[in-house]
Amino acid sequence: MVDAADLAAFRDHLDGASTVTITSHRSPDADAVGTSLALARYLRSTGKEVTCVLPDAPDEALDWMPGVQDIVLFDRDPGAAQDALHRADVLFALDYNGLSRLGPMADAARSATGTWLMVDHHMGPEDFPAAKVHDARCSSTAELLWGVIAGLGGKEAVDAEGASLLYAGMMTDTGSFRFGSVTGETHRVIAEMKDRGLDHTAVHEAIFGEQPMDRMKLHAFAVVERMEVYPEFQTAFVHLTAEDMERFNYRPGYTEGLVNKALGVAGVKVAVFAKQSSDRVKMSFRSTGNYSVRDLAEKHFDGGGHNNAAGGASEESIGVVMARLRGLLPEIASGIAASEGNQE
Ligand SMILES: [Mn+2]
Known part of the structure; x- marks a missing residue:
């Protein structure tokens, strides 16, 4: 569950921001990429200028994700990545909690002057963010991020495509809902995704269905x-x-x-x-x-x-x-x- 005080802090920082840059970890998985793209969609719907920046390219298995081609990759275009990090009013750290997880992109991130916000479910978060939604017992960042978006009043902005992005993170981080970290809340969030038009079969097929x-x-x-x-x-x-x-x-x-x-x-x-x-x-x-x-x-x-x-x-x-x-x-x-x- 997302704490009300954390949500209020997120709201305060976002209210004053016009430019937002979203980051996630090196070798980004479905939880990292899905949450980055889902959050970008929501924030754009509120009028923010949003850029997603990753240290390196996601797996080809995530090529289906809407918006993945627009992500700025630090290893391919360090200038554009640096620019996005430096001009952001607010920066998000999603699905990681230590800047070293950014690999060669860490220094550029460290020198960013905007306000950091974090949504993550790994243990031992560093204290660089001004506010964070963090729960190491939660099975995915996607599940936490849904709580953030819903808490900020953004449910309606999550359409079927947005739901598929969050579902992909939840599905892969739970071993297709098999791990002990899965809770009733996990399935309640999936119910919400289904209500928003999620085609879960298509997500499973895209990620696990066919392979070279x-x-x-x-x-x-x-x-x-x-x-x-x-x-x-x-x-x-x-x-x-x-x-x-x-x-x-x-x-x-x-x-x-x-x-x-x-x-x-x-x-x-x-x-x-x-x-x-x-x-x-x-x-x-x-x-x-x-x-x-x-x-x-x-x-x-x-x-x-x-x-x-x-x-x-x-x-x-x-x-x-x-x-x-x-x-x-x-x-x-x-x-x-x-x-x-x-x-x-
Ligand atoms: Mn994760």
């Missing part, structure tokens, strides 16, 4: 050749080298969901996916139950996120990262055991 043959082959290859399952530690790893990704003509988004395949192996409670990217190894962590992969990612791989879903990165080679992960197996297993003990 190369992506399917990459997943099959990863499962057969690159998955390591350690039943005695209730843990599975899967990784891809730069050569693996080249072999299957890797495109952004191709590895989405691979970590969940590892988590889906019978008896596995912790899964890690690691892939070589241009300058570093990027990692996704997942768990079921009480064991916090956020702590694991934070302690060993400069990462963060949620208890059951986190990310991290390393400057080491993929071989070194995998060796380090294997070395952590006893620590992970005792962590799982301790978390299950805590539950009783």
Whole structure:
């Protein structure tokens, strides 16, 4: 639920603003992009001049999102991105809460002189915003943002397209409404989206329905050749080298969901996916139950996120990262055991 005092602060800051710039995190997912575009639509309906700026491009799987082509990308057009950050009266941080999550765009964001507002559901928010709507128990930023838009009196401005943007964030951040973070409120918000004309089937189809043959082959290859399952530690790893990704003509988004395949192996409670990217190894962590992969990612791989879903990165080679992960197996297993003990 959105706090009335936070809403009042948002309203005050927005009342005096004519130019708004909306930002979200590096490697933006459906929650990041969907909320950026949905908020932009609402604010434009109130007469604001709005620009969405992201550090880099979203997955191709989000190409269907109305307005995605108009987003300014810092890595492609740093001048335009910097300009949008610097001339904004109000800046939004959506779906992240630390400026380092912007990667190379962080410095430009830090030097912005407008007022920051935040809507986010990750733990441990930094205090750079003047006001924030923050709830680490909420399953998506999209769900929180609906509360903000509704609270500001903007329900009517959310049409079927706006609803599809918010729904995409809610759907993907909850593993299609499967995770423990889903609440009655989550489904009440979806009911509101349906009332606004949401075509939920179309959103599922657009994101999960069809996939390029190369992506399917990459997943099959990863499962057969690159998955390591350690039943005695209730843990599975899967990784891809730069050569693996080249072999299957890797495109952004191709590895989405691979970590969940590892988590889906019978008896596995912790899964890690690691892939070589241009300058570093990027990692996704997942768990079921009480064991916090956020702590694991934070302690060993400069990462963060949620208890059951986190990310991290390393400057080491993929071989070194995998060796380090294997070395952590006893620590992970005792962590799982301790978390299950805590539950009783
Ligand atoms: Mn999110």
